[in-house]
Amino acid sequence: MSGYRLLPLVPDDTVEIDFDGMRLSARRGEPLAASLIANGLSTVARSFKYHRPRGIVGFGSWEPNAVVETPDGIELATNVRAFDGLNARAANCWPSARFDAKSFLGTFSALMPAGFYYKTFRGPGGRLWPLFEPMIRKAAGIGRLPDRPAAETPKRNAHCDVLVIGAGAAGLAAARAVASNASRIILLDEGEAPGGRLLDRPDLRIDGVDGREWARLCAKSLAANGVRVLARTTAIGRYDGGLVVALERSPEGRPARLWKIRAKSIVLATGAIERPLVFPDNDRPGAMLLTAALAFAVRHGVAVGREVVAVADNDAAYDDAVALAMAGVAVRHIVDPRVVPDPELVAKARAAGIECHAEFTPTGIVGSPVRGVRLVGGDSRSRTLDCDVVAMSGGTTPLVHLHSHSGGRLRHVGKLRAFVPDGPHDGAWSAGACNGAASLDEVLRDGSAAGREAARAAGCRVDSTAPPRAEGGDARAEPGSEPLAADVAHRKAFVDFAADVTIDDLRLAAREGYESVELLKRYTTTGMAIDQGRMGNLAAIEALAQAKRVAPGLVGTTTYRPPFVPVPFSTIADTNGTLLRPSRATTLTAWHEAAGAVMYEAGAHWRRPGYYPQAGDTMEAAVRRECRAVRQMAGMYDSSPLGKFEVVGPDAATFLDFVYATRLSDLAPGRGRYALQLHEDGRLFDDGIVFRTAMDRYFVTTTTGNADACHQRFEYCRQILRPELRVGVLNVTEQWADIVVCGPRARAVLADTGLSLPERFPFLGLAACSFAGLPVQVARAGFTGELSFEIFLPASAAPQAWRDLLEAGRRHAIAPVGSEANHVLRIEKGFISVGHEADGICGPDDLGLSFAVHADKPDFVGRQALLRDRASPSGRPQLVGLMARDPQFVLPEGSAVLRAQGDRTRGFVTASCWSDALGRSLAMALIEDGRSLTGSDVTLALADGTAGAQVVPPSFYDPKGERQRG
Amino acid sequence: MRLVPCPDCGPREPGEFVCLGDSGGHPVGEDGLAEALYGRANAKGPVEELWWHKFGCRRWLKLRRNSATNEFVP
Ligand SMILES: [Zn+2]
16 A cells, blocks of 8 residues: 555645654645555554554544544544644554554464453453453553543534434435425534535536535535534434434544534434455455545545555445546456446446456455455456555445434345335434435435425425436445355454454354354454444344354344444533532632632532641541530531421421421421421431421421432422422522531620520520621521521621621631531431431431321321331331440441351441540441340451440430530 | 423423332322332333423423333323
């Protein structure tokens, strides 16, 4: 393969690029693959498994070999564009594609049959896998990702009546069939310009003009009529209900935009790609697809070699070979395994100076890169033709992937030796070559018909002008009955270039019993590499069909899944700095960050402070200091993410009595109660304090993590279970900030801030107060077991109030407190935390919360199951406290609890900490019938040994609760 | 990925909704309790489901969906 330029480079258009350390001249904007061919490089890649030298085989997204690393990521050389300063290197090889250190693997390839890794490393008795896995993993995969993070790809949503995918002859005819001035139409195509295969065939004419000109004019008039025409855009997936995701690339070939298009109707005019022929050494650099050779010549002025031999078993290849010759590339011979090719086509080829050889089959390649092709004739005579390019054409593979993505069925067409869509599917009509149309006229008629169907289904008018017609005949792309050659004397005949799978691999797998096409795929890896088997799938299916002696239609295909072409993750992912999901900030988050807090993500993606380290602080020291402040002086924390709801209406009390297991209808206005919500299966769902603000109005707090789920439940109960109740629910989580001031000096801090509390303000009371001129609600509640005030105030006012409280609190040594300290304080008190102790398995009785269940109420969510649980209470996990025998040792959370050494697991540690207030470690645990074990010892299984602990009631600090009520 | 027909808001992206499926309802009485809590038909074909338009009108919808094709059916 000694490629060269048919059109010389002009200085204005010339750029310098770097490939594998070589400086090359290229034409600005051409595919890197064209530059490599034009510079005479034939070996530009190494194969995936055997590291065989490989050249360019395909064009556009149909390239199985040439994967390159660029600073932007891993890409196909056929898709990367040449621009000044482009620096690319061949992937999967070192130091370069031409000299690859792992090429020795090819020498051993006879020892690496299908399933090699499974058989050798994972087979019966095989204990080698753990040993070899790191090495195998390191050798697997293609290319290295760039060091720097990929730029995010903008996303764009669009809606239309008719979406046409593919702007070749069929797609253009389809788009034209919809009355464009009255409909919203999107037409997208992967190429730089519309036309598809028309671009490669100057001999084709439509409606009196050159096919290329027809395509250009057609797209232009569609665009003028308001059709959105997207170039360089590949549809990568089709999903239920007319959703198509498409990737648009920049002129430099980089991902530029991810489209999510909702269409009422879709026309799939994705065309077909050529199949290579399967014969020994068909992967040598210089053996490529005939249509790719033609596209490089016509579109980019690059000849793939000096002497081309076309090996083809279908009529269309004759036209392509003639077109290639007309473009100035020396096509010497056409070799055709069929006995009697169409004499008219043969005459046309001969007139173009091409010698035709019927009834000759390729049996091998001479040289690597290619120096010739070996043939055997129908009379068994062998001969060899000299050439530097073998242009293969084994019929076409209709691109049915988008049809199949969301479940469209396929049928096998014997004449095409291919699968085509079995009728339209879910509002998507296939048309043209992807639908099995084999000549240009068929393609145009099919496109027009699909366009009309799609328009009608979308409720659009149909264009009344006559559909386009092809002039003169063109040859049909129906292949002959392909001979599938065997590997000859260890010379490999490749079916799947990208996955390095040969015809013998497939036959071996079939012999070993992998007779389902899905198993065959996974065992041999055929179809699992970067081109997802586009090039080799049909040959693999035919090989299996032959081995099973059934028709290929009965073998079926594997499942096609998005994405249709390789897509960098960065184009799909939404990134938010270092976070995967969008995060939520309270109005105080900025203050916490400025104060140097270590921020955690907590329930529903809130960013909240874990602790506030001071200079040189460890986390332990910071947490101790914060705990001490709360227990001895004063602390304050931002509890704004807490779920908050207004429940309003004449039936608000009845409603809450139904939603909660706790009775709330007898609360007096201005009072609150700790209340539980259960699942219908009687297990604890959520807890919180519910305040009554008026006879027909409640202020409900839920846990942070369940705020959204509670909202959903409240509405479910209101709309579905109790629609007769006159009540409304409003989620005010984000409207109200919540600042908690707690500790023995809490009341003094509030007084110093100018917040006057009512004279009589009992524990769990709620009062409307005024704070710096703002109406606020203050509750005597908290999660620390100290005297505690929760100030609910408009979120926008929180930053000023926080600063005021901090300022007033300075005299009382107030400290801001994070969630780590809160965790310690609640363990000291034995307060449960939903998610830790309420894990979806425990009921209220298990957690010692029976006091908050009023089962005498006639009905509430979970009541029936709760009553049944109570009927058989033994063996339940029960919440207990644990005191480690070694008071200095903090039991690891999650440790298994055993009654004694050798016993089975009875439970686990749910929460554990060092407590400064008690001067020792503390833990909570859920243990089977745990309360009956109070006072006795248990054993904890640790990663390295065991530890002993005593079971105690789960409340360590101020068990009577005098401090919080004081 | 089909659009969900909301009577208030029109056809909307499924990401705006929470699908509860067959909720089992609110069991009252001992009879059929286990069935209500844990029994689901898992039928192929049209199924009745509850959908919540969380990021929309917040209405709970009772919709019929063909579980084999994902199409919403009247
Ligand atoms: Zn809605």
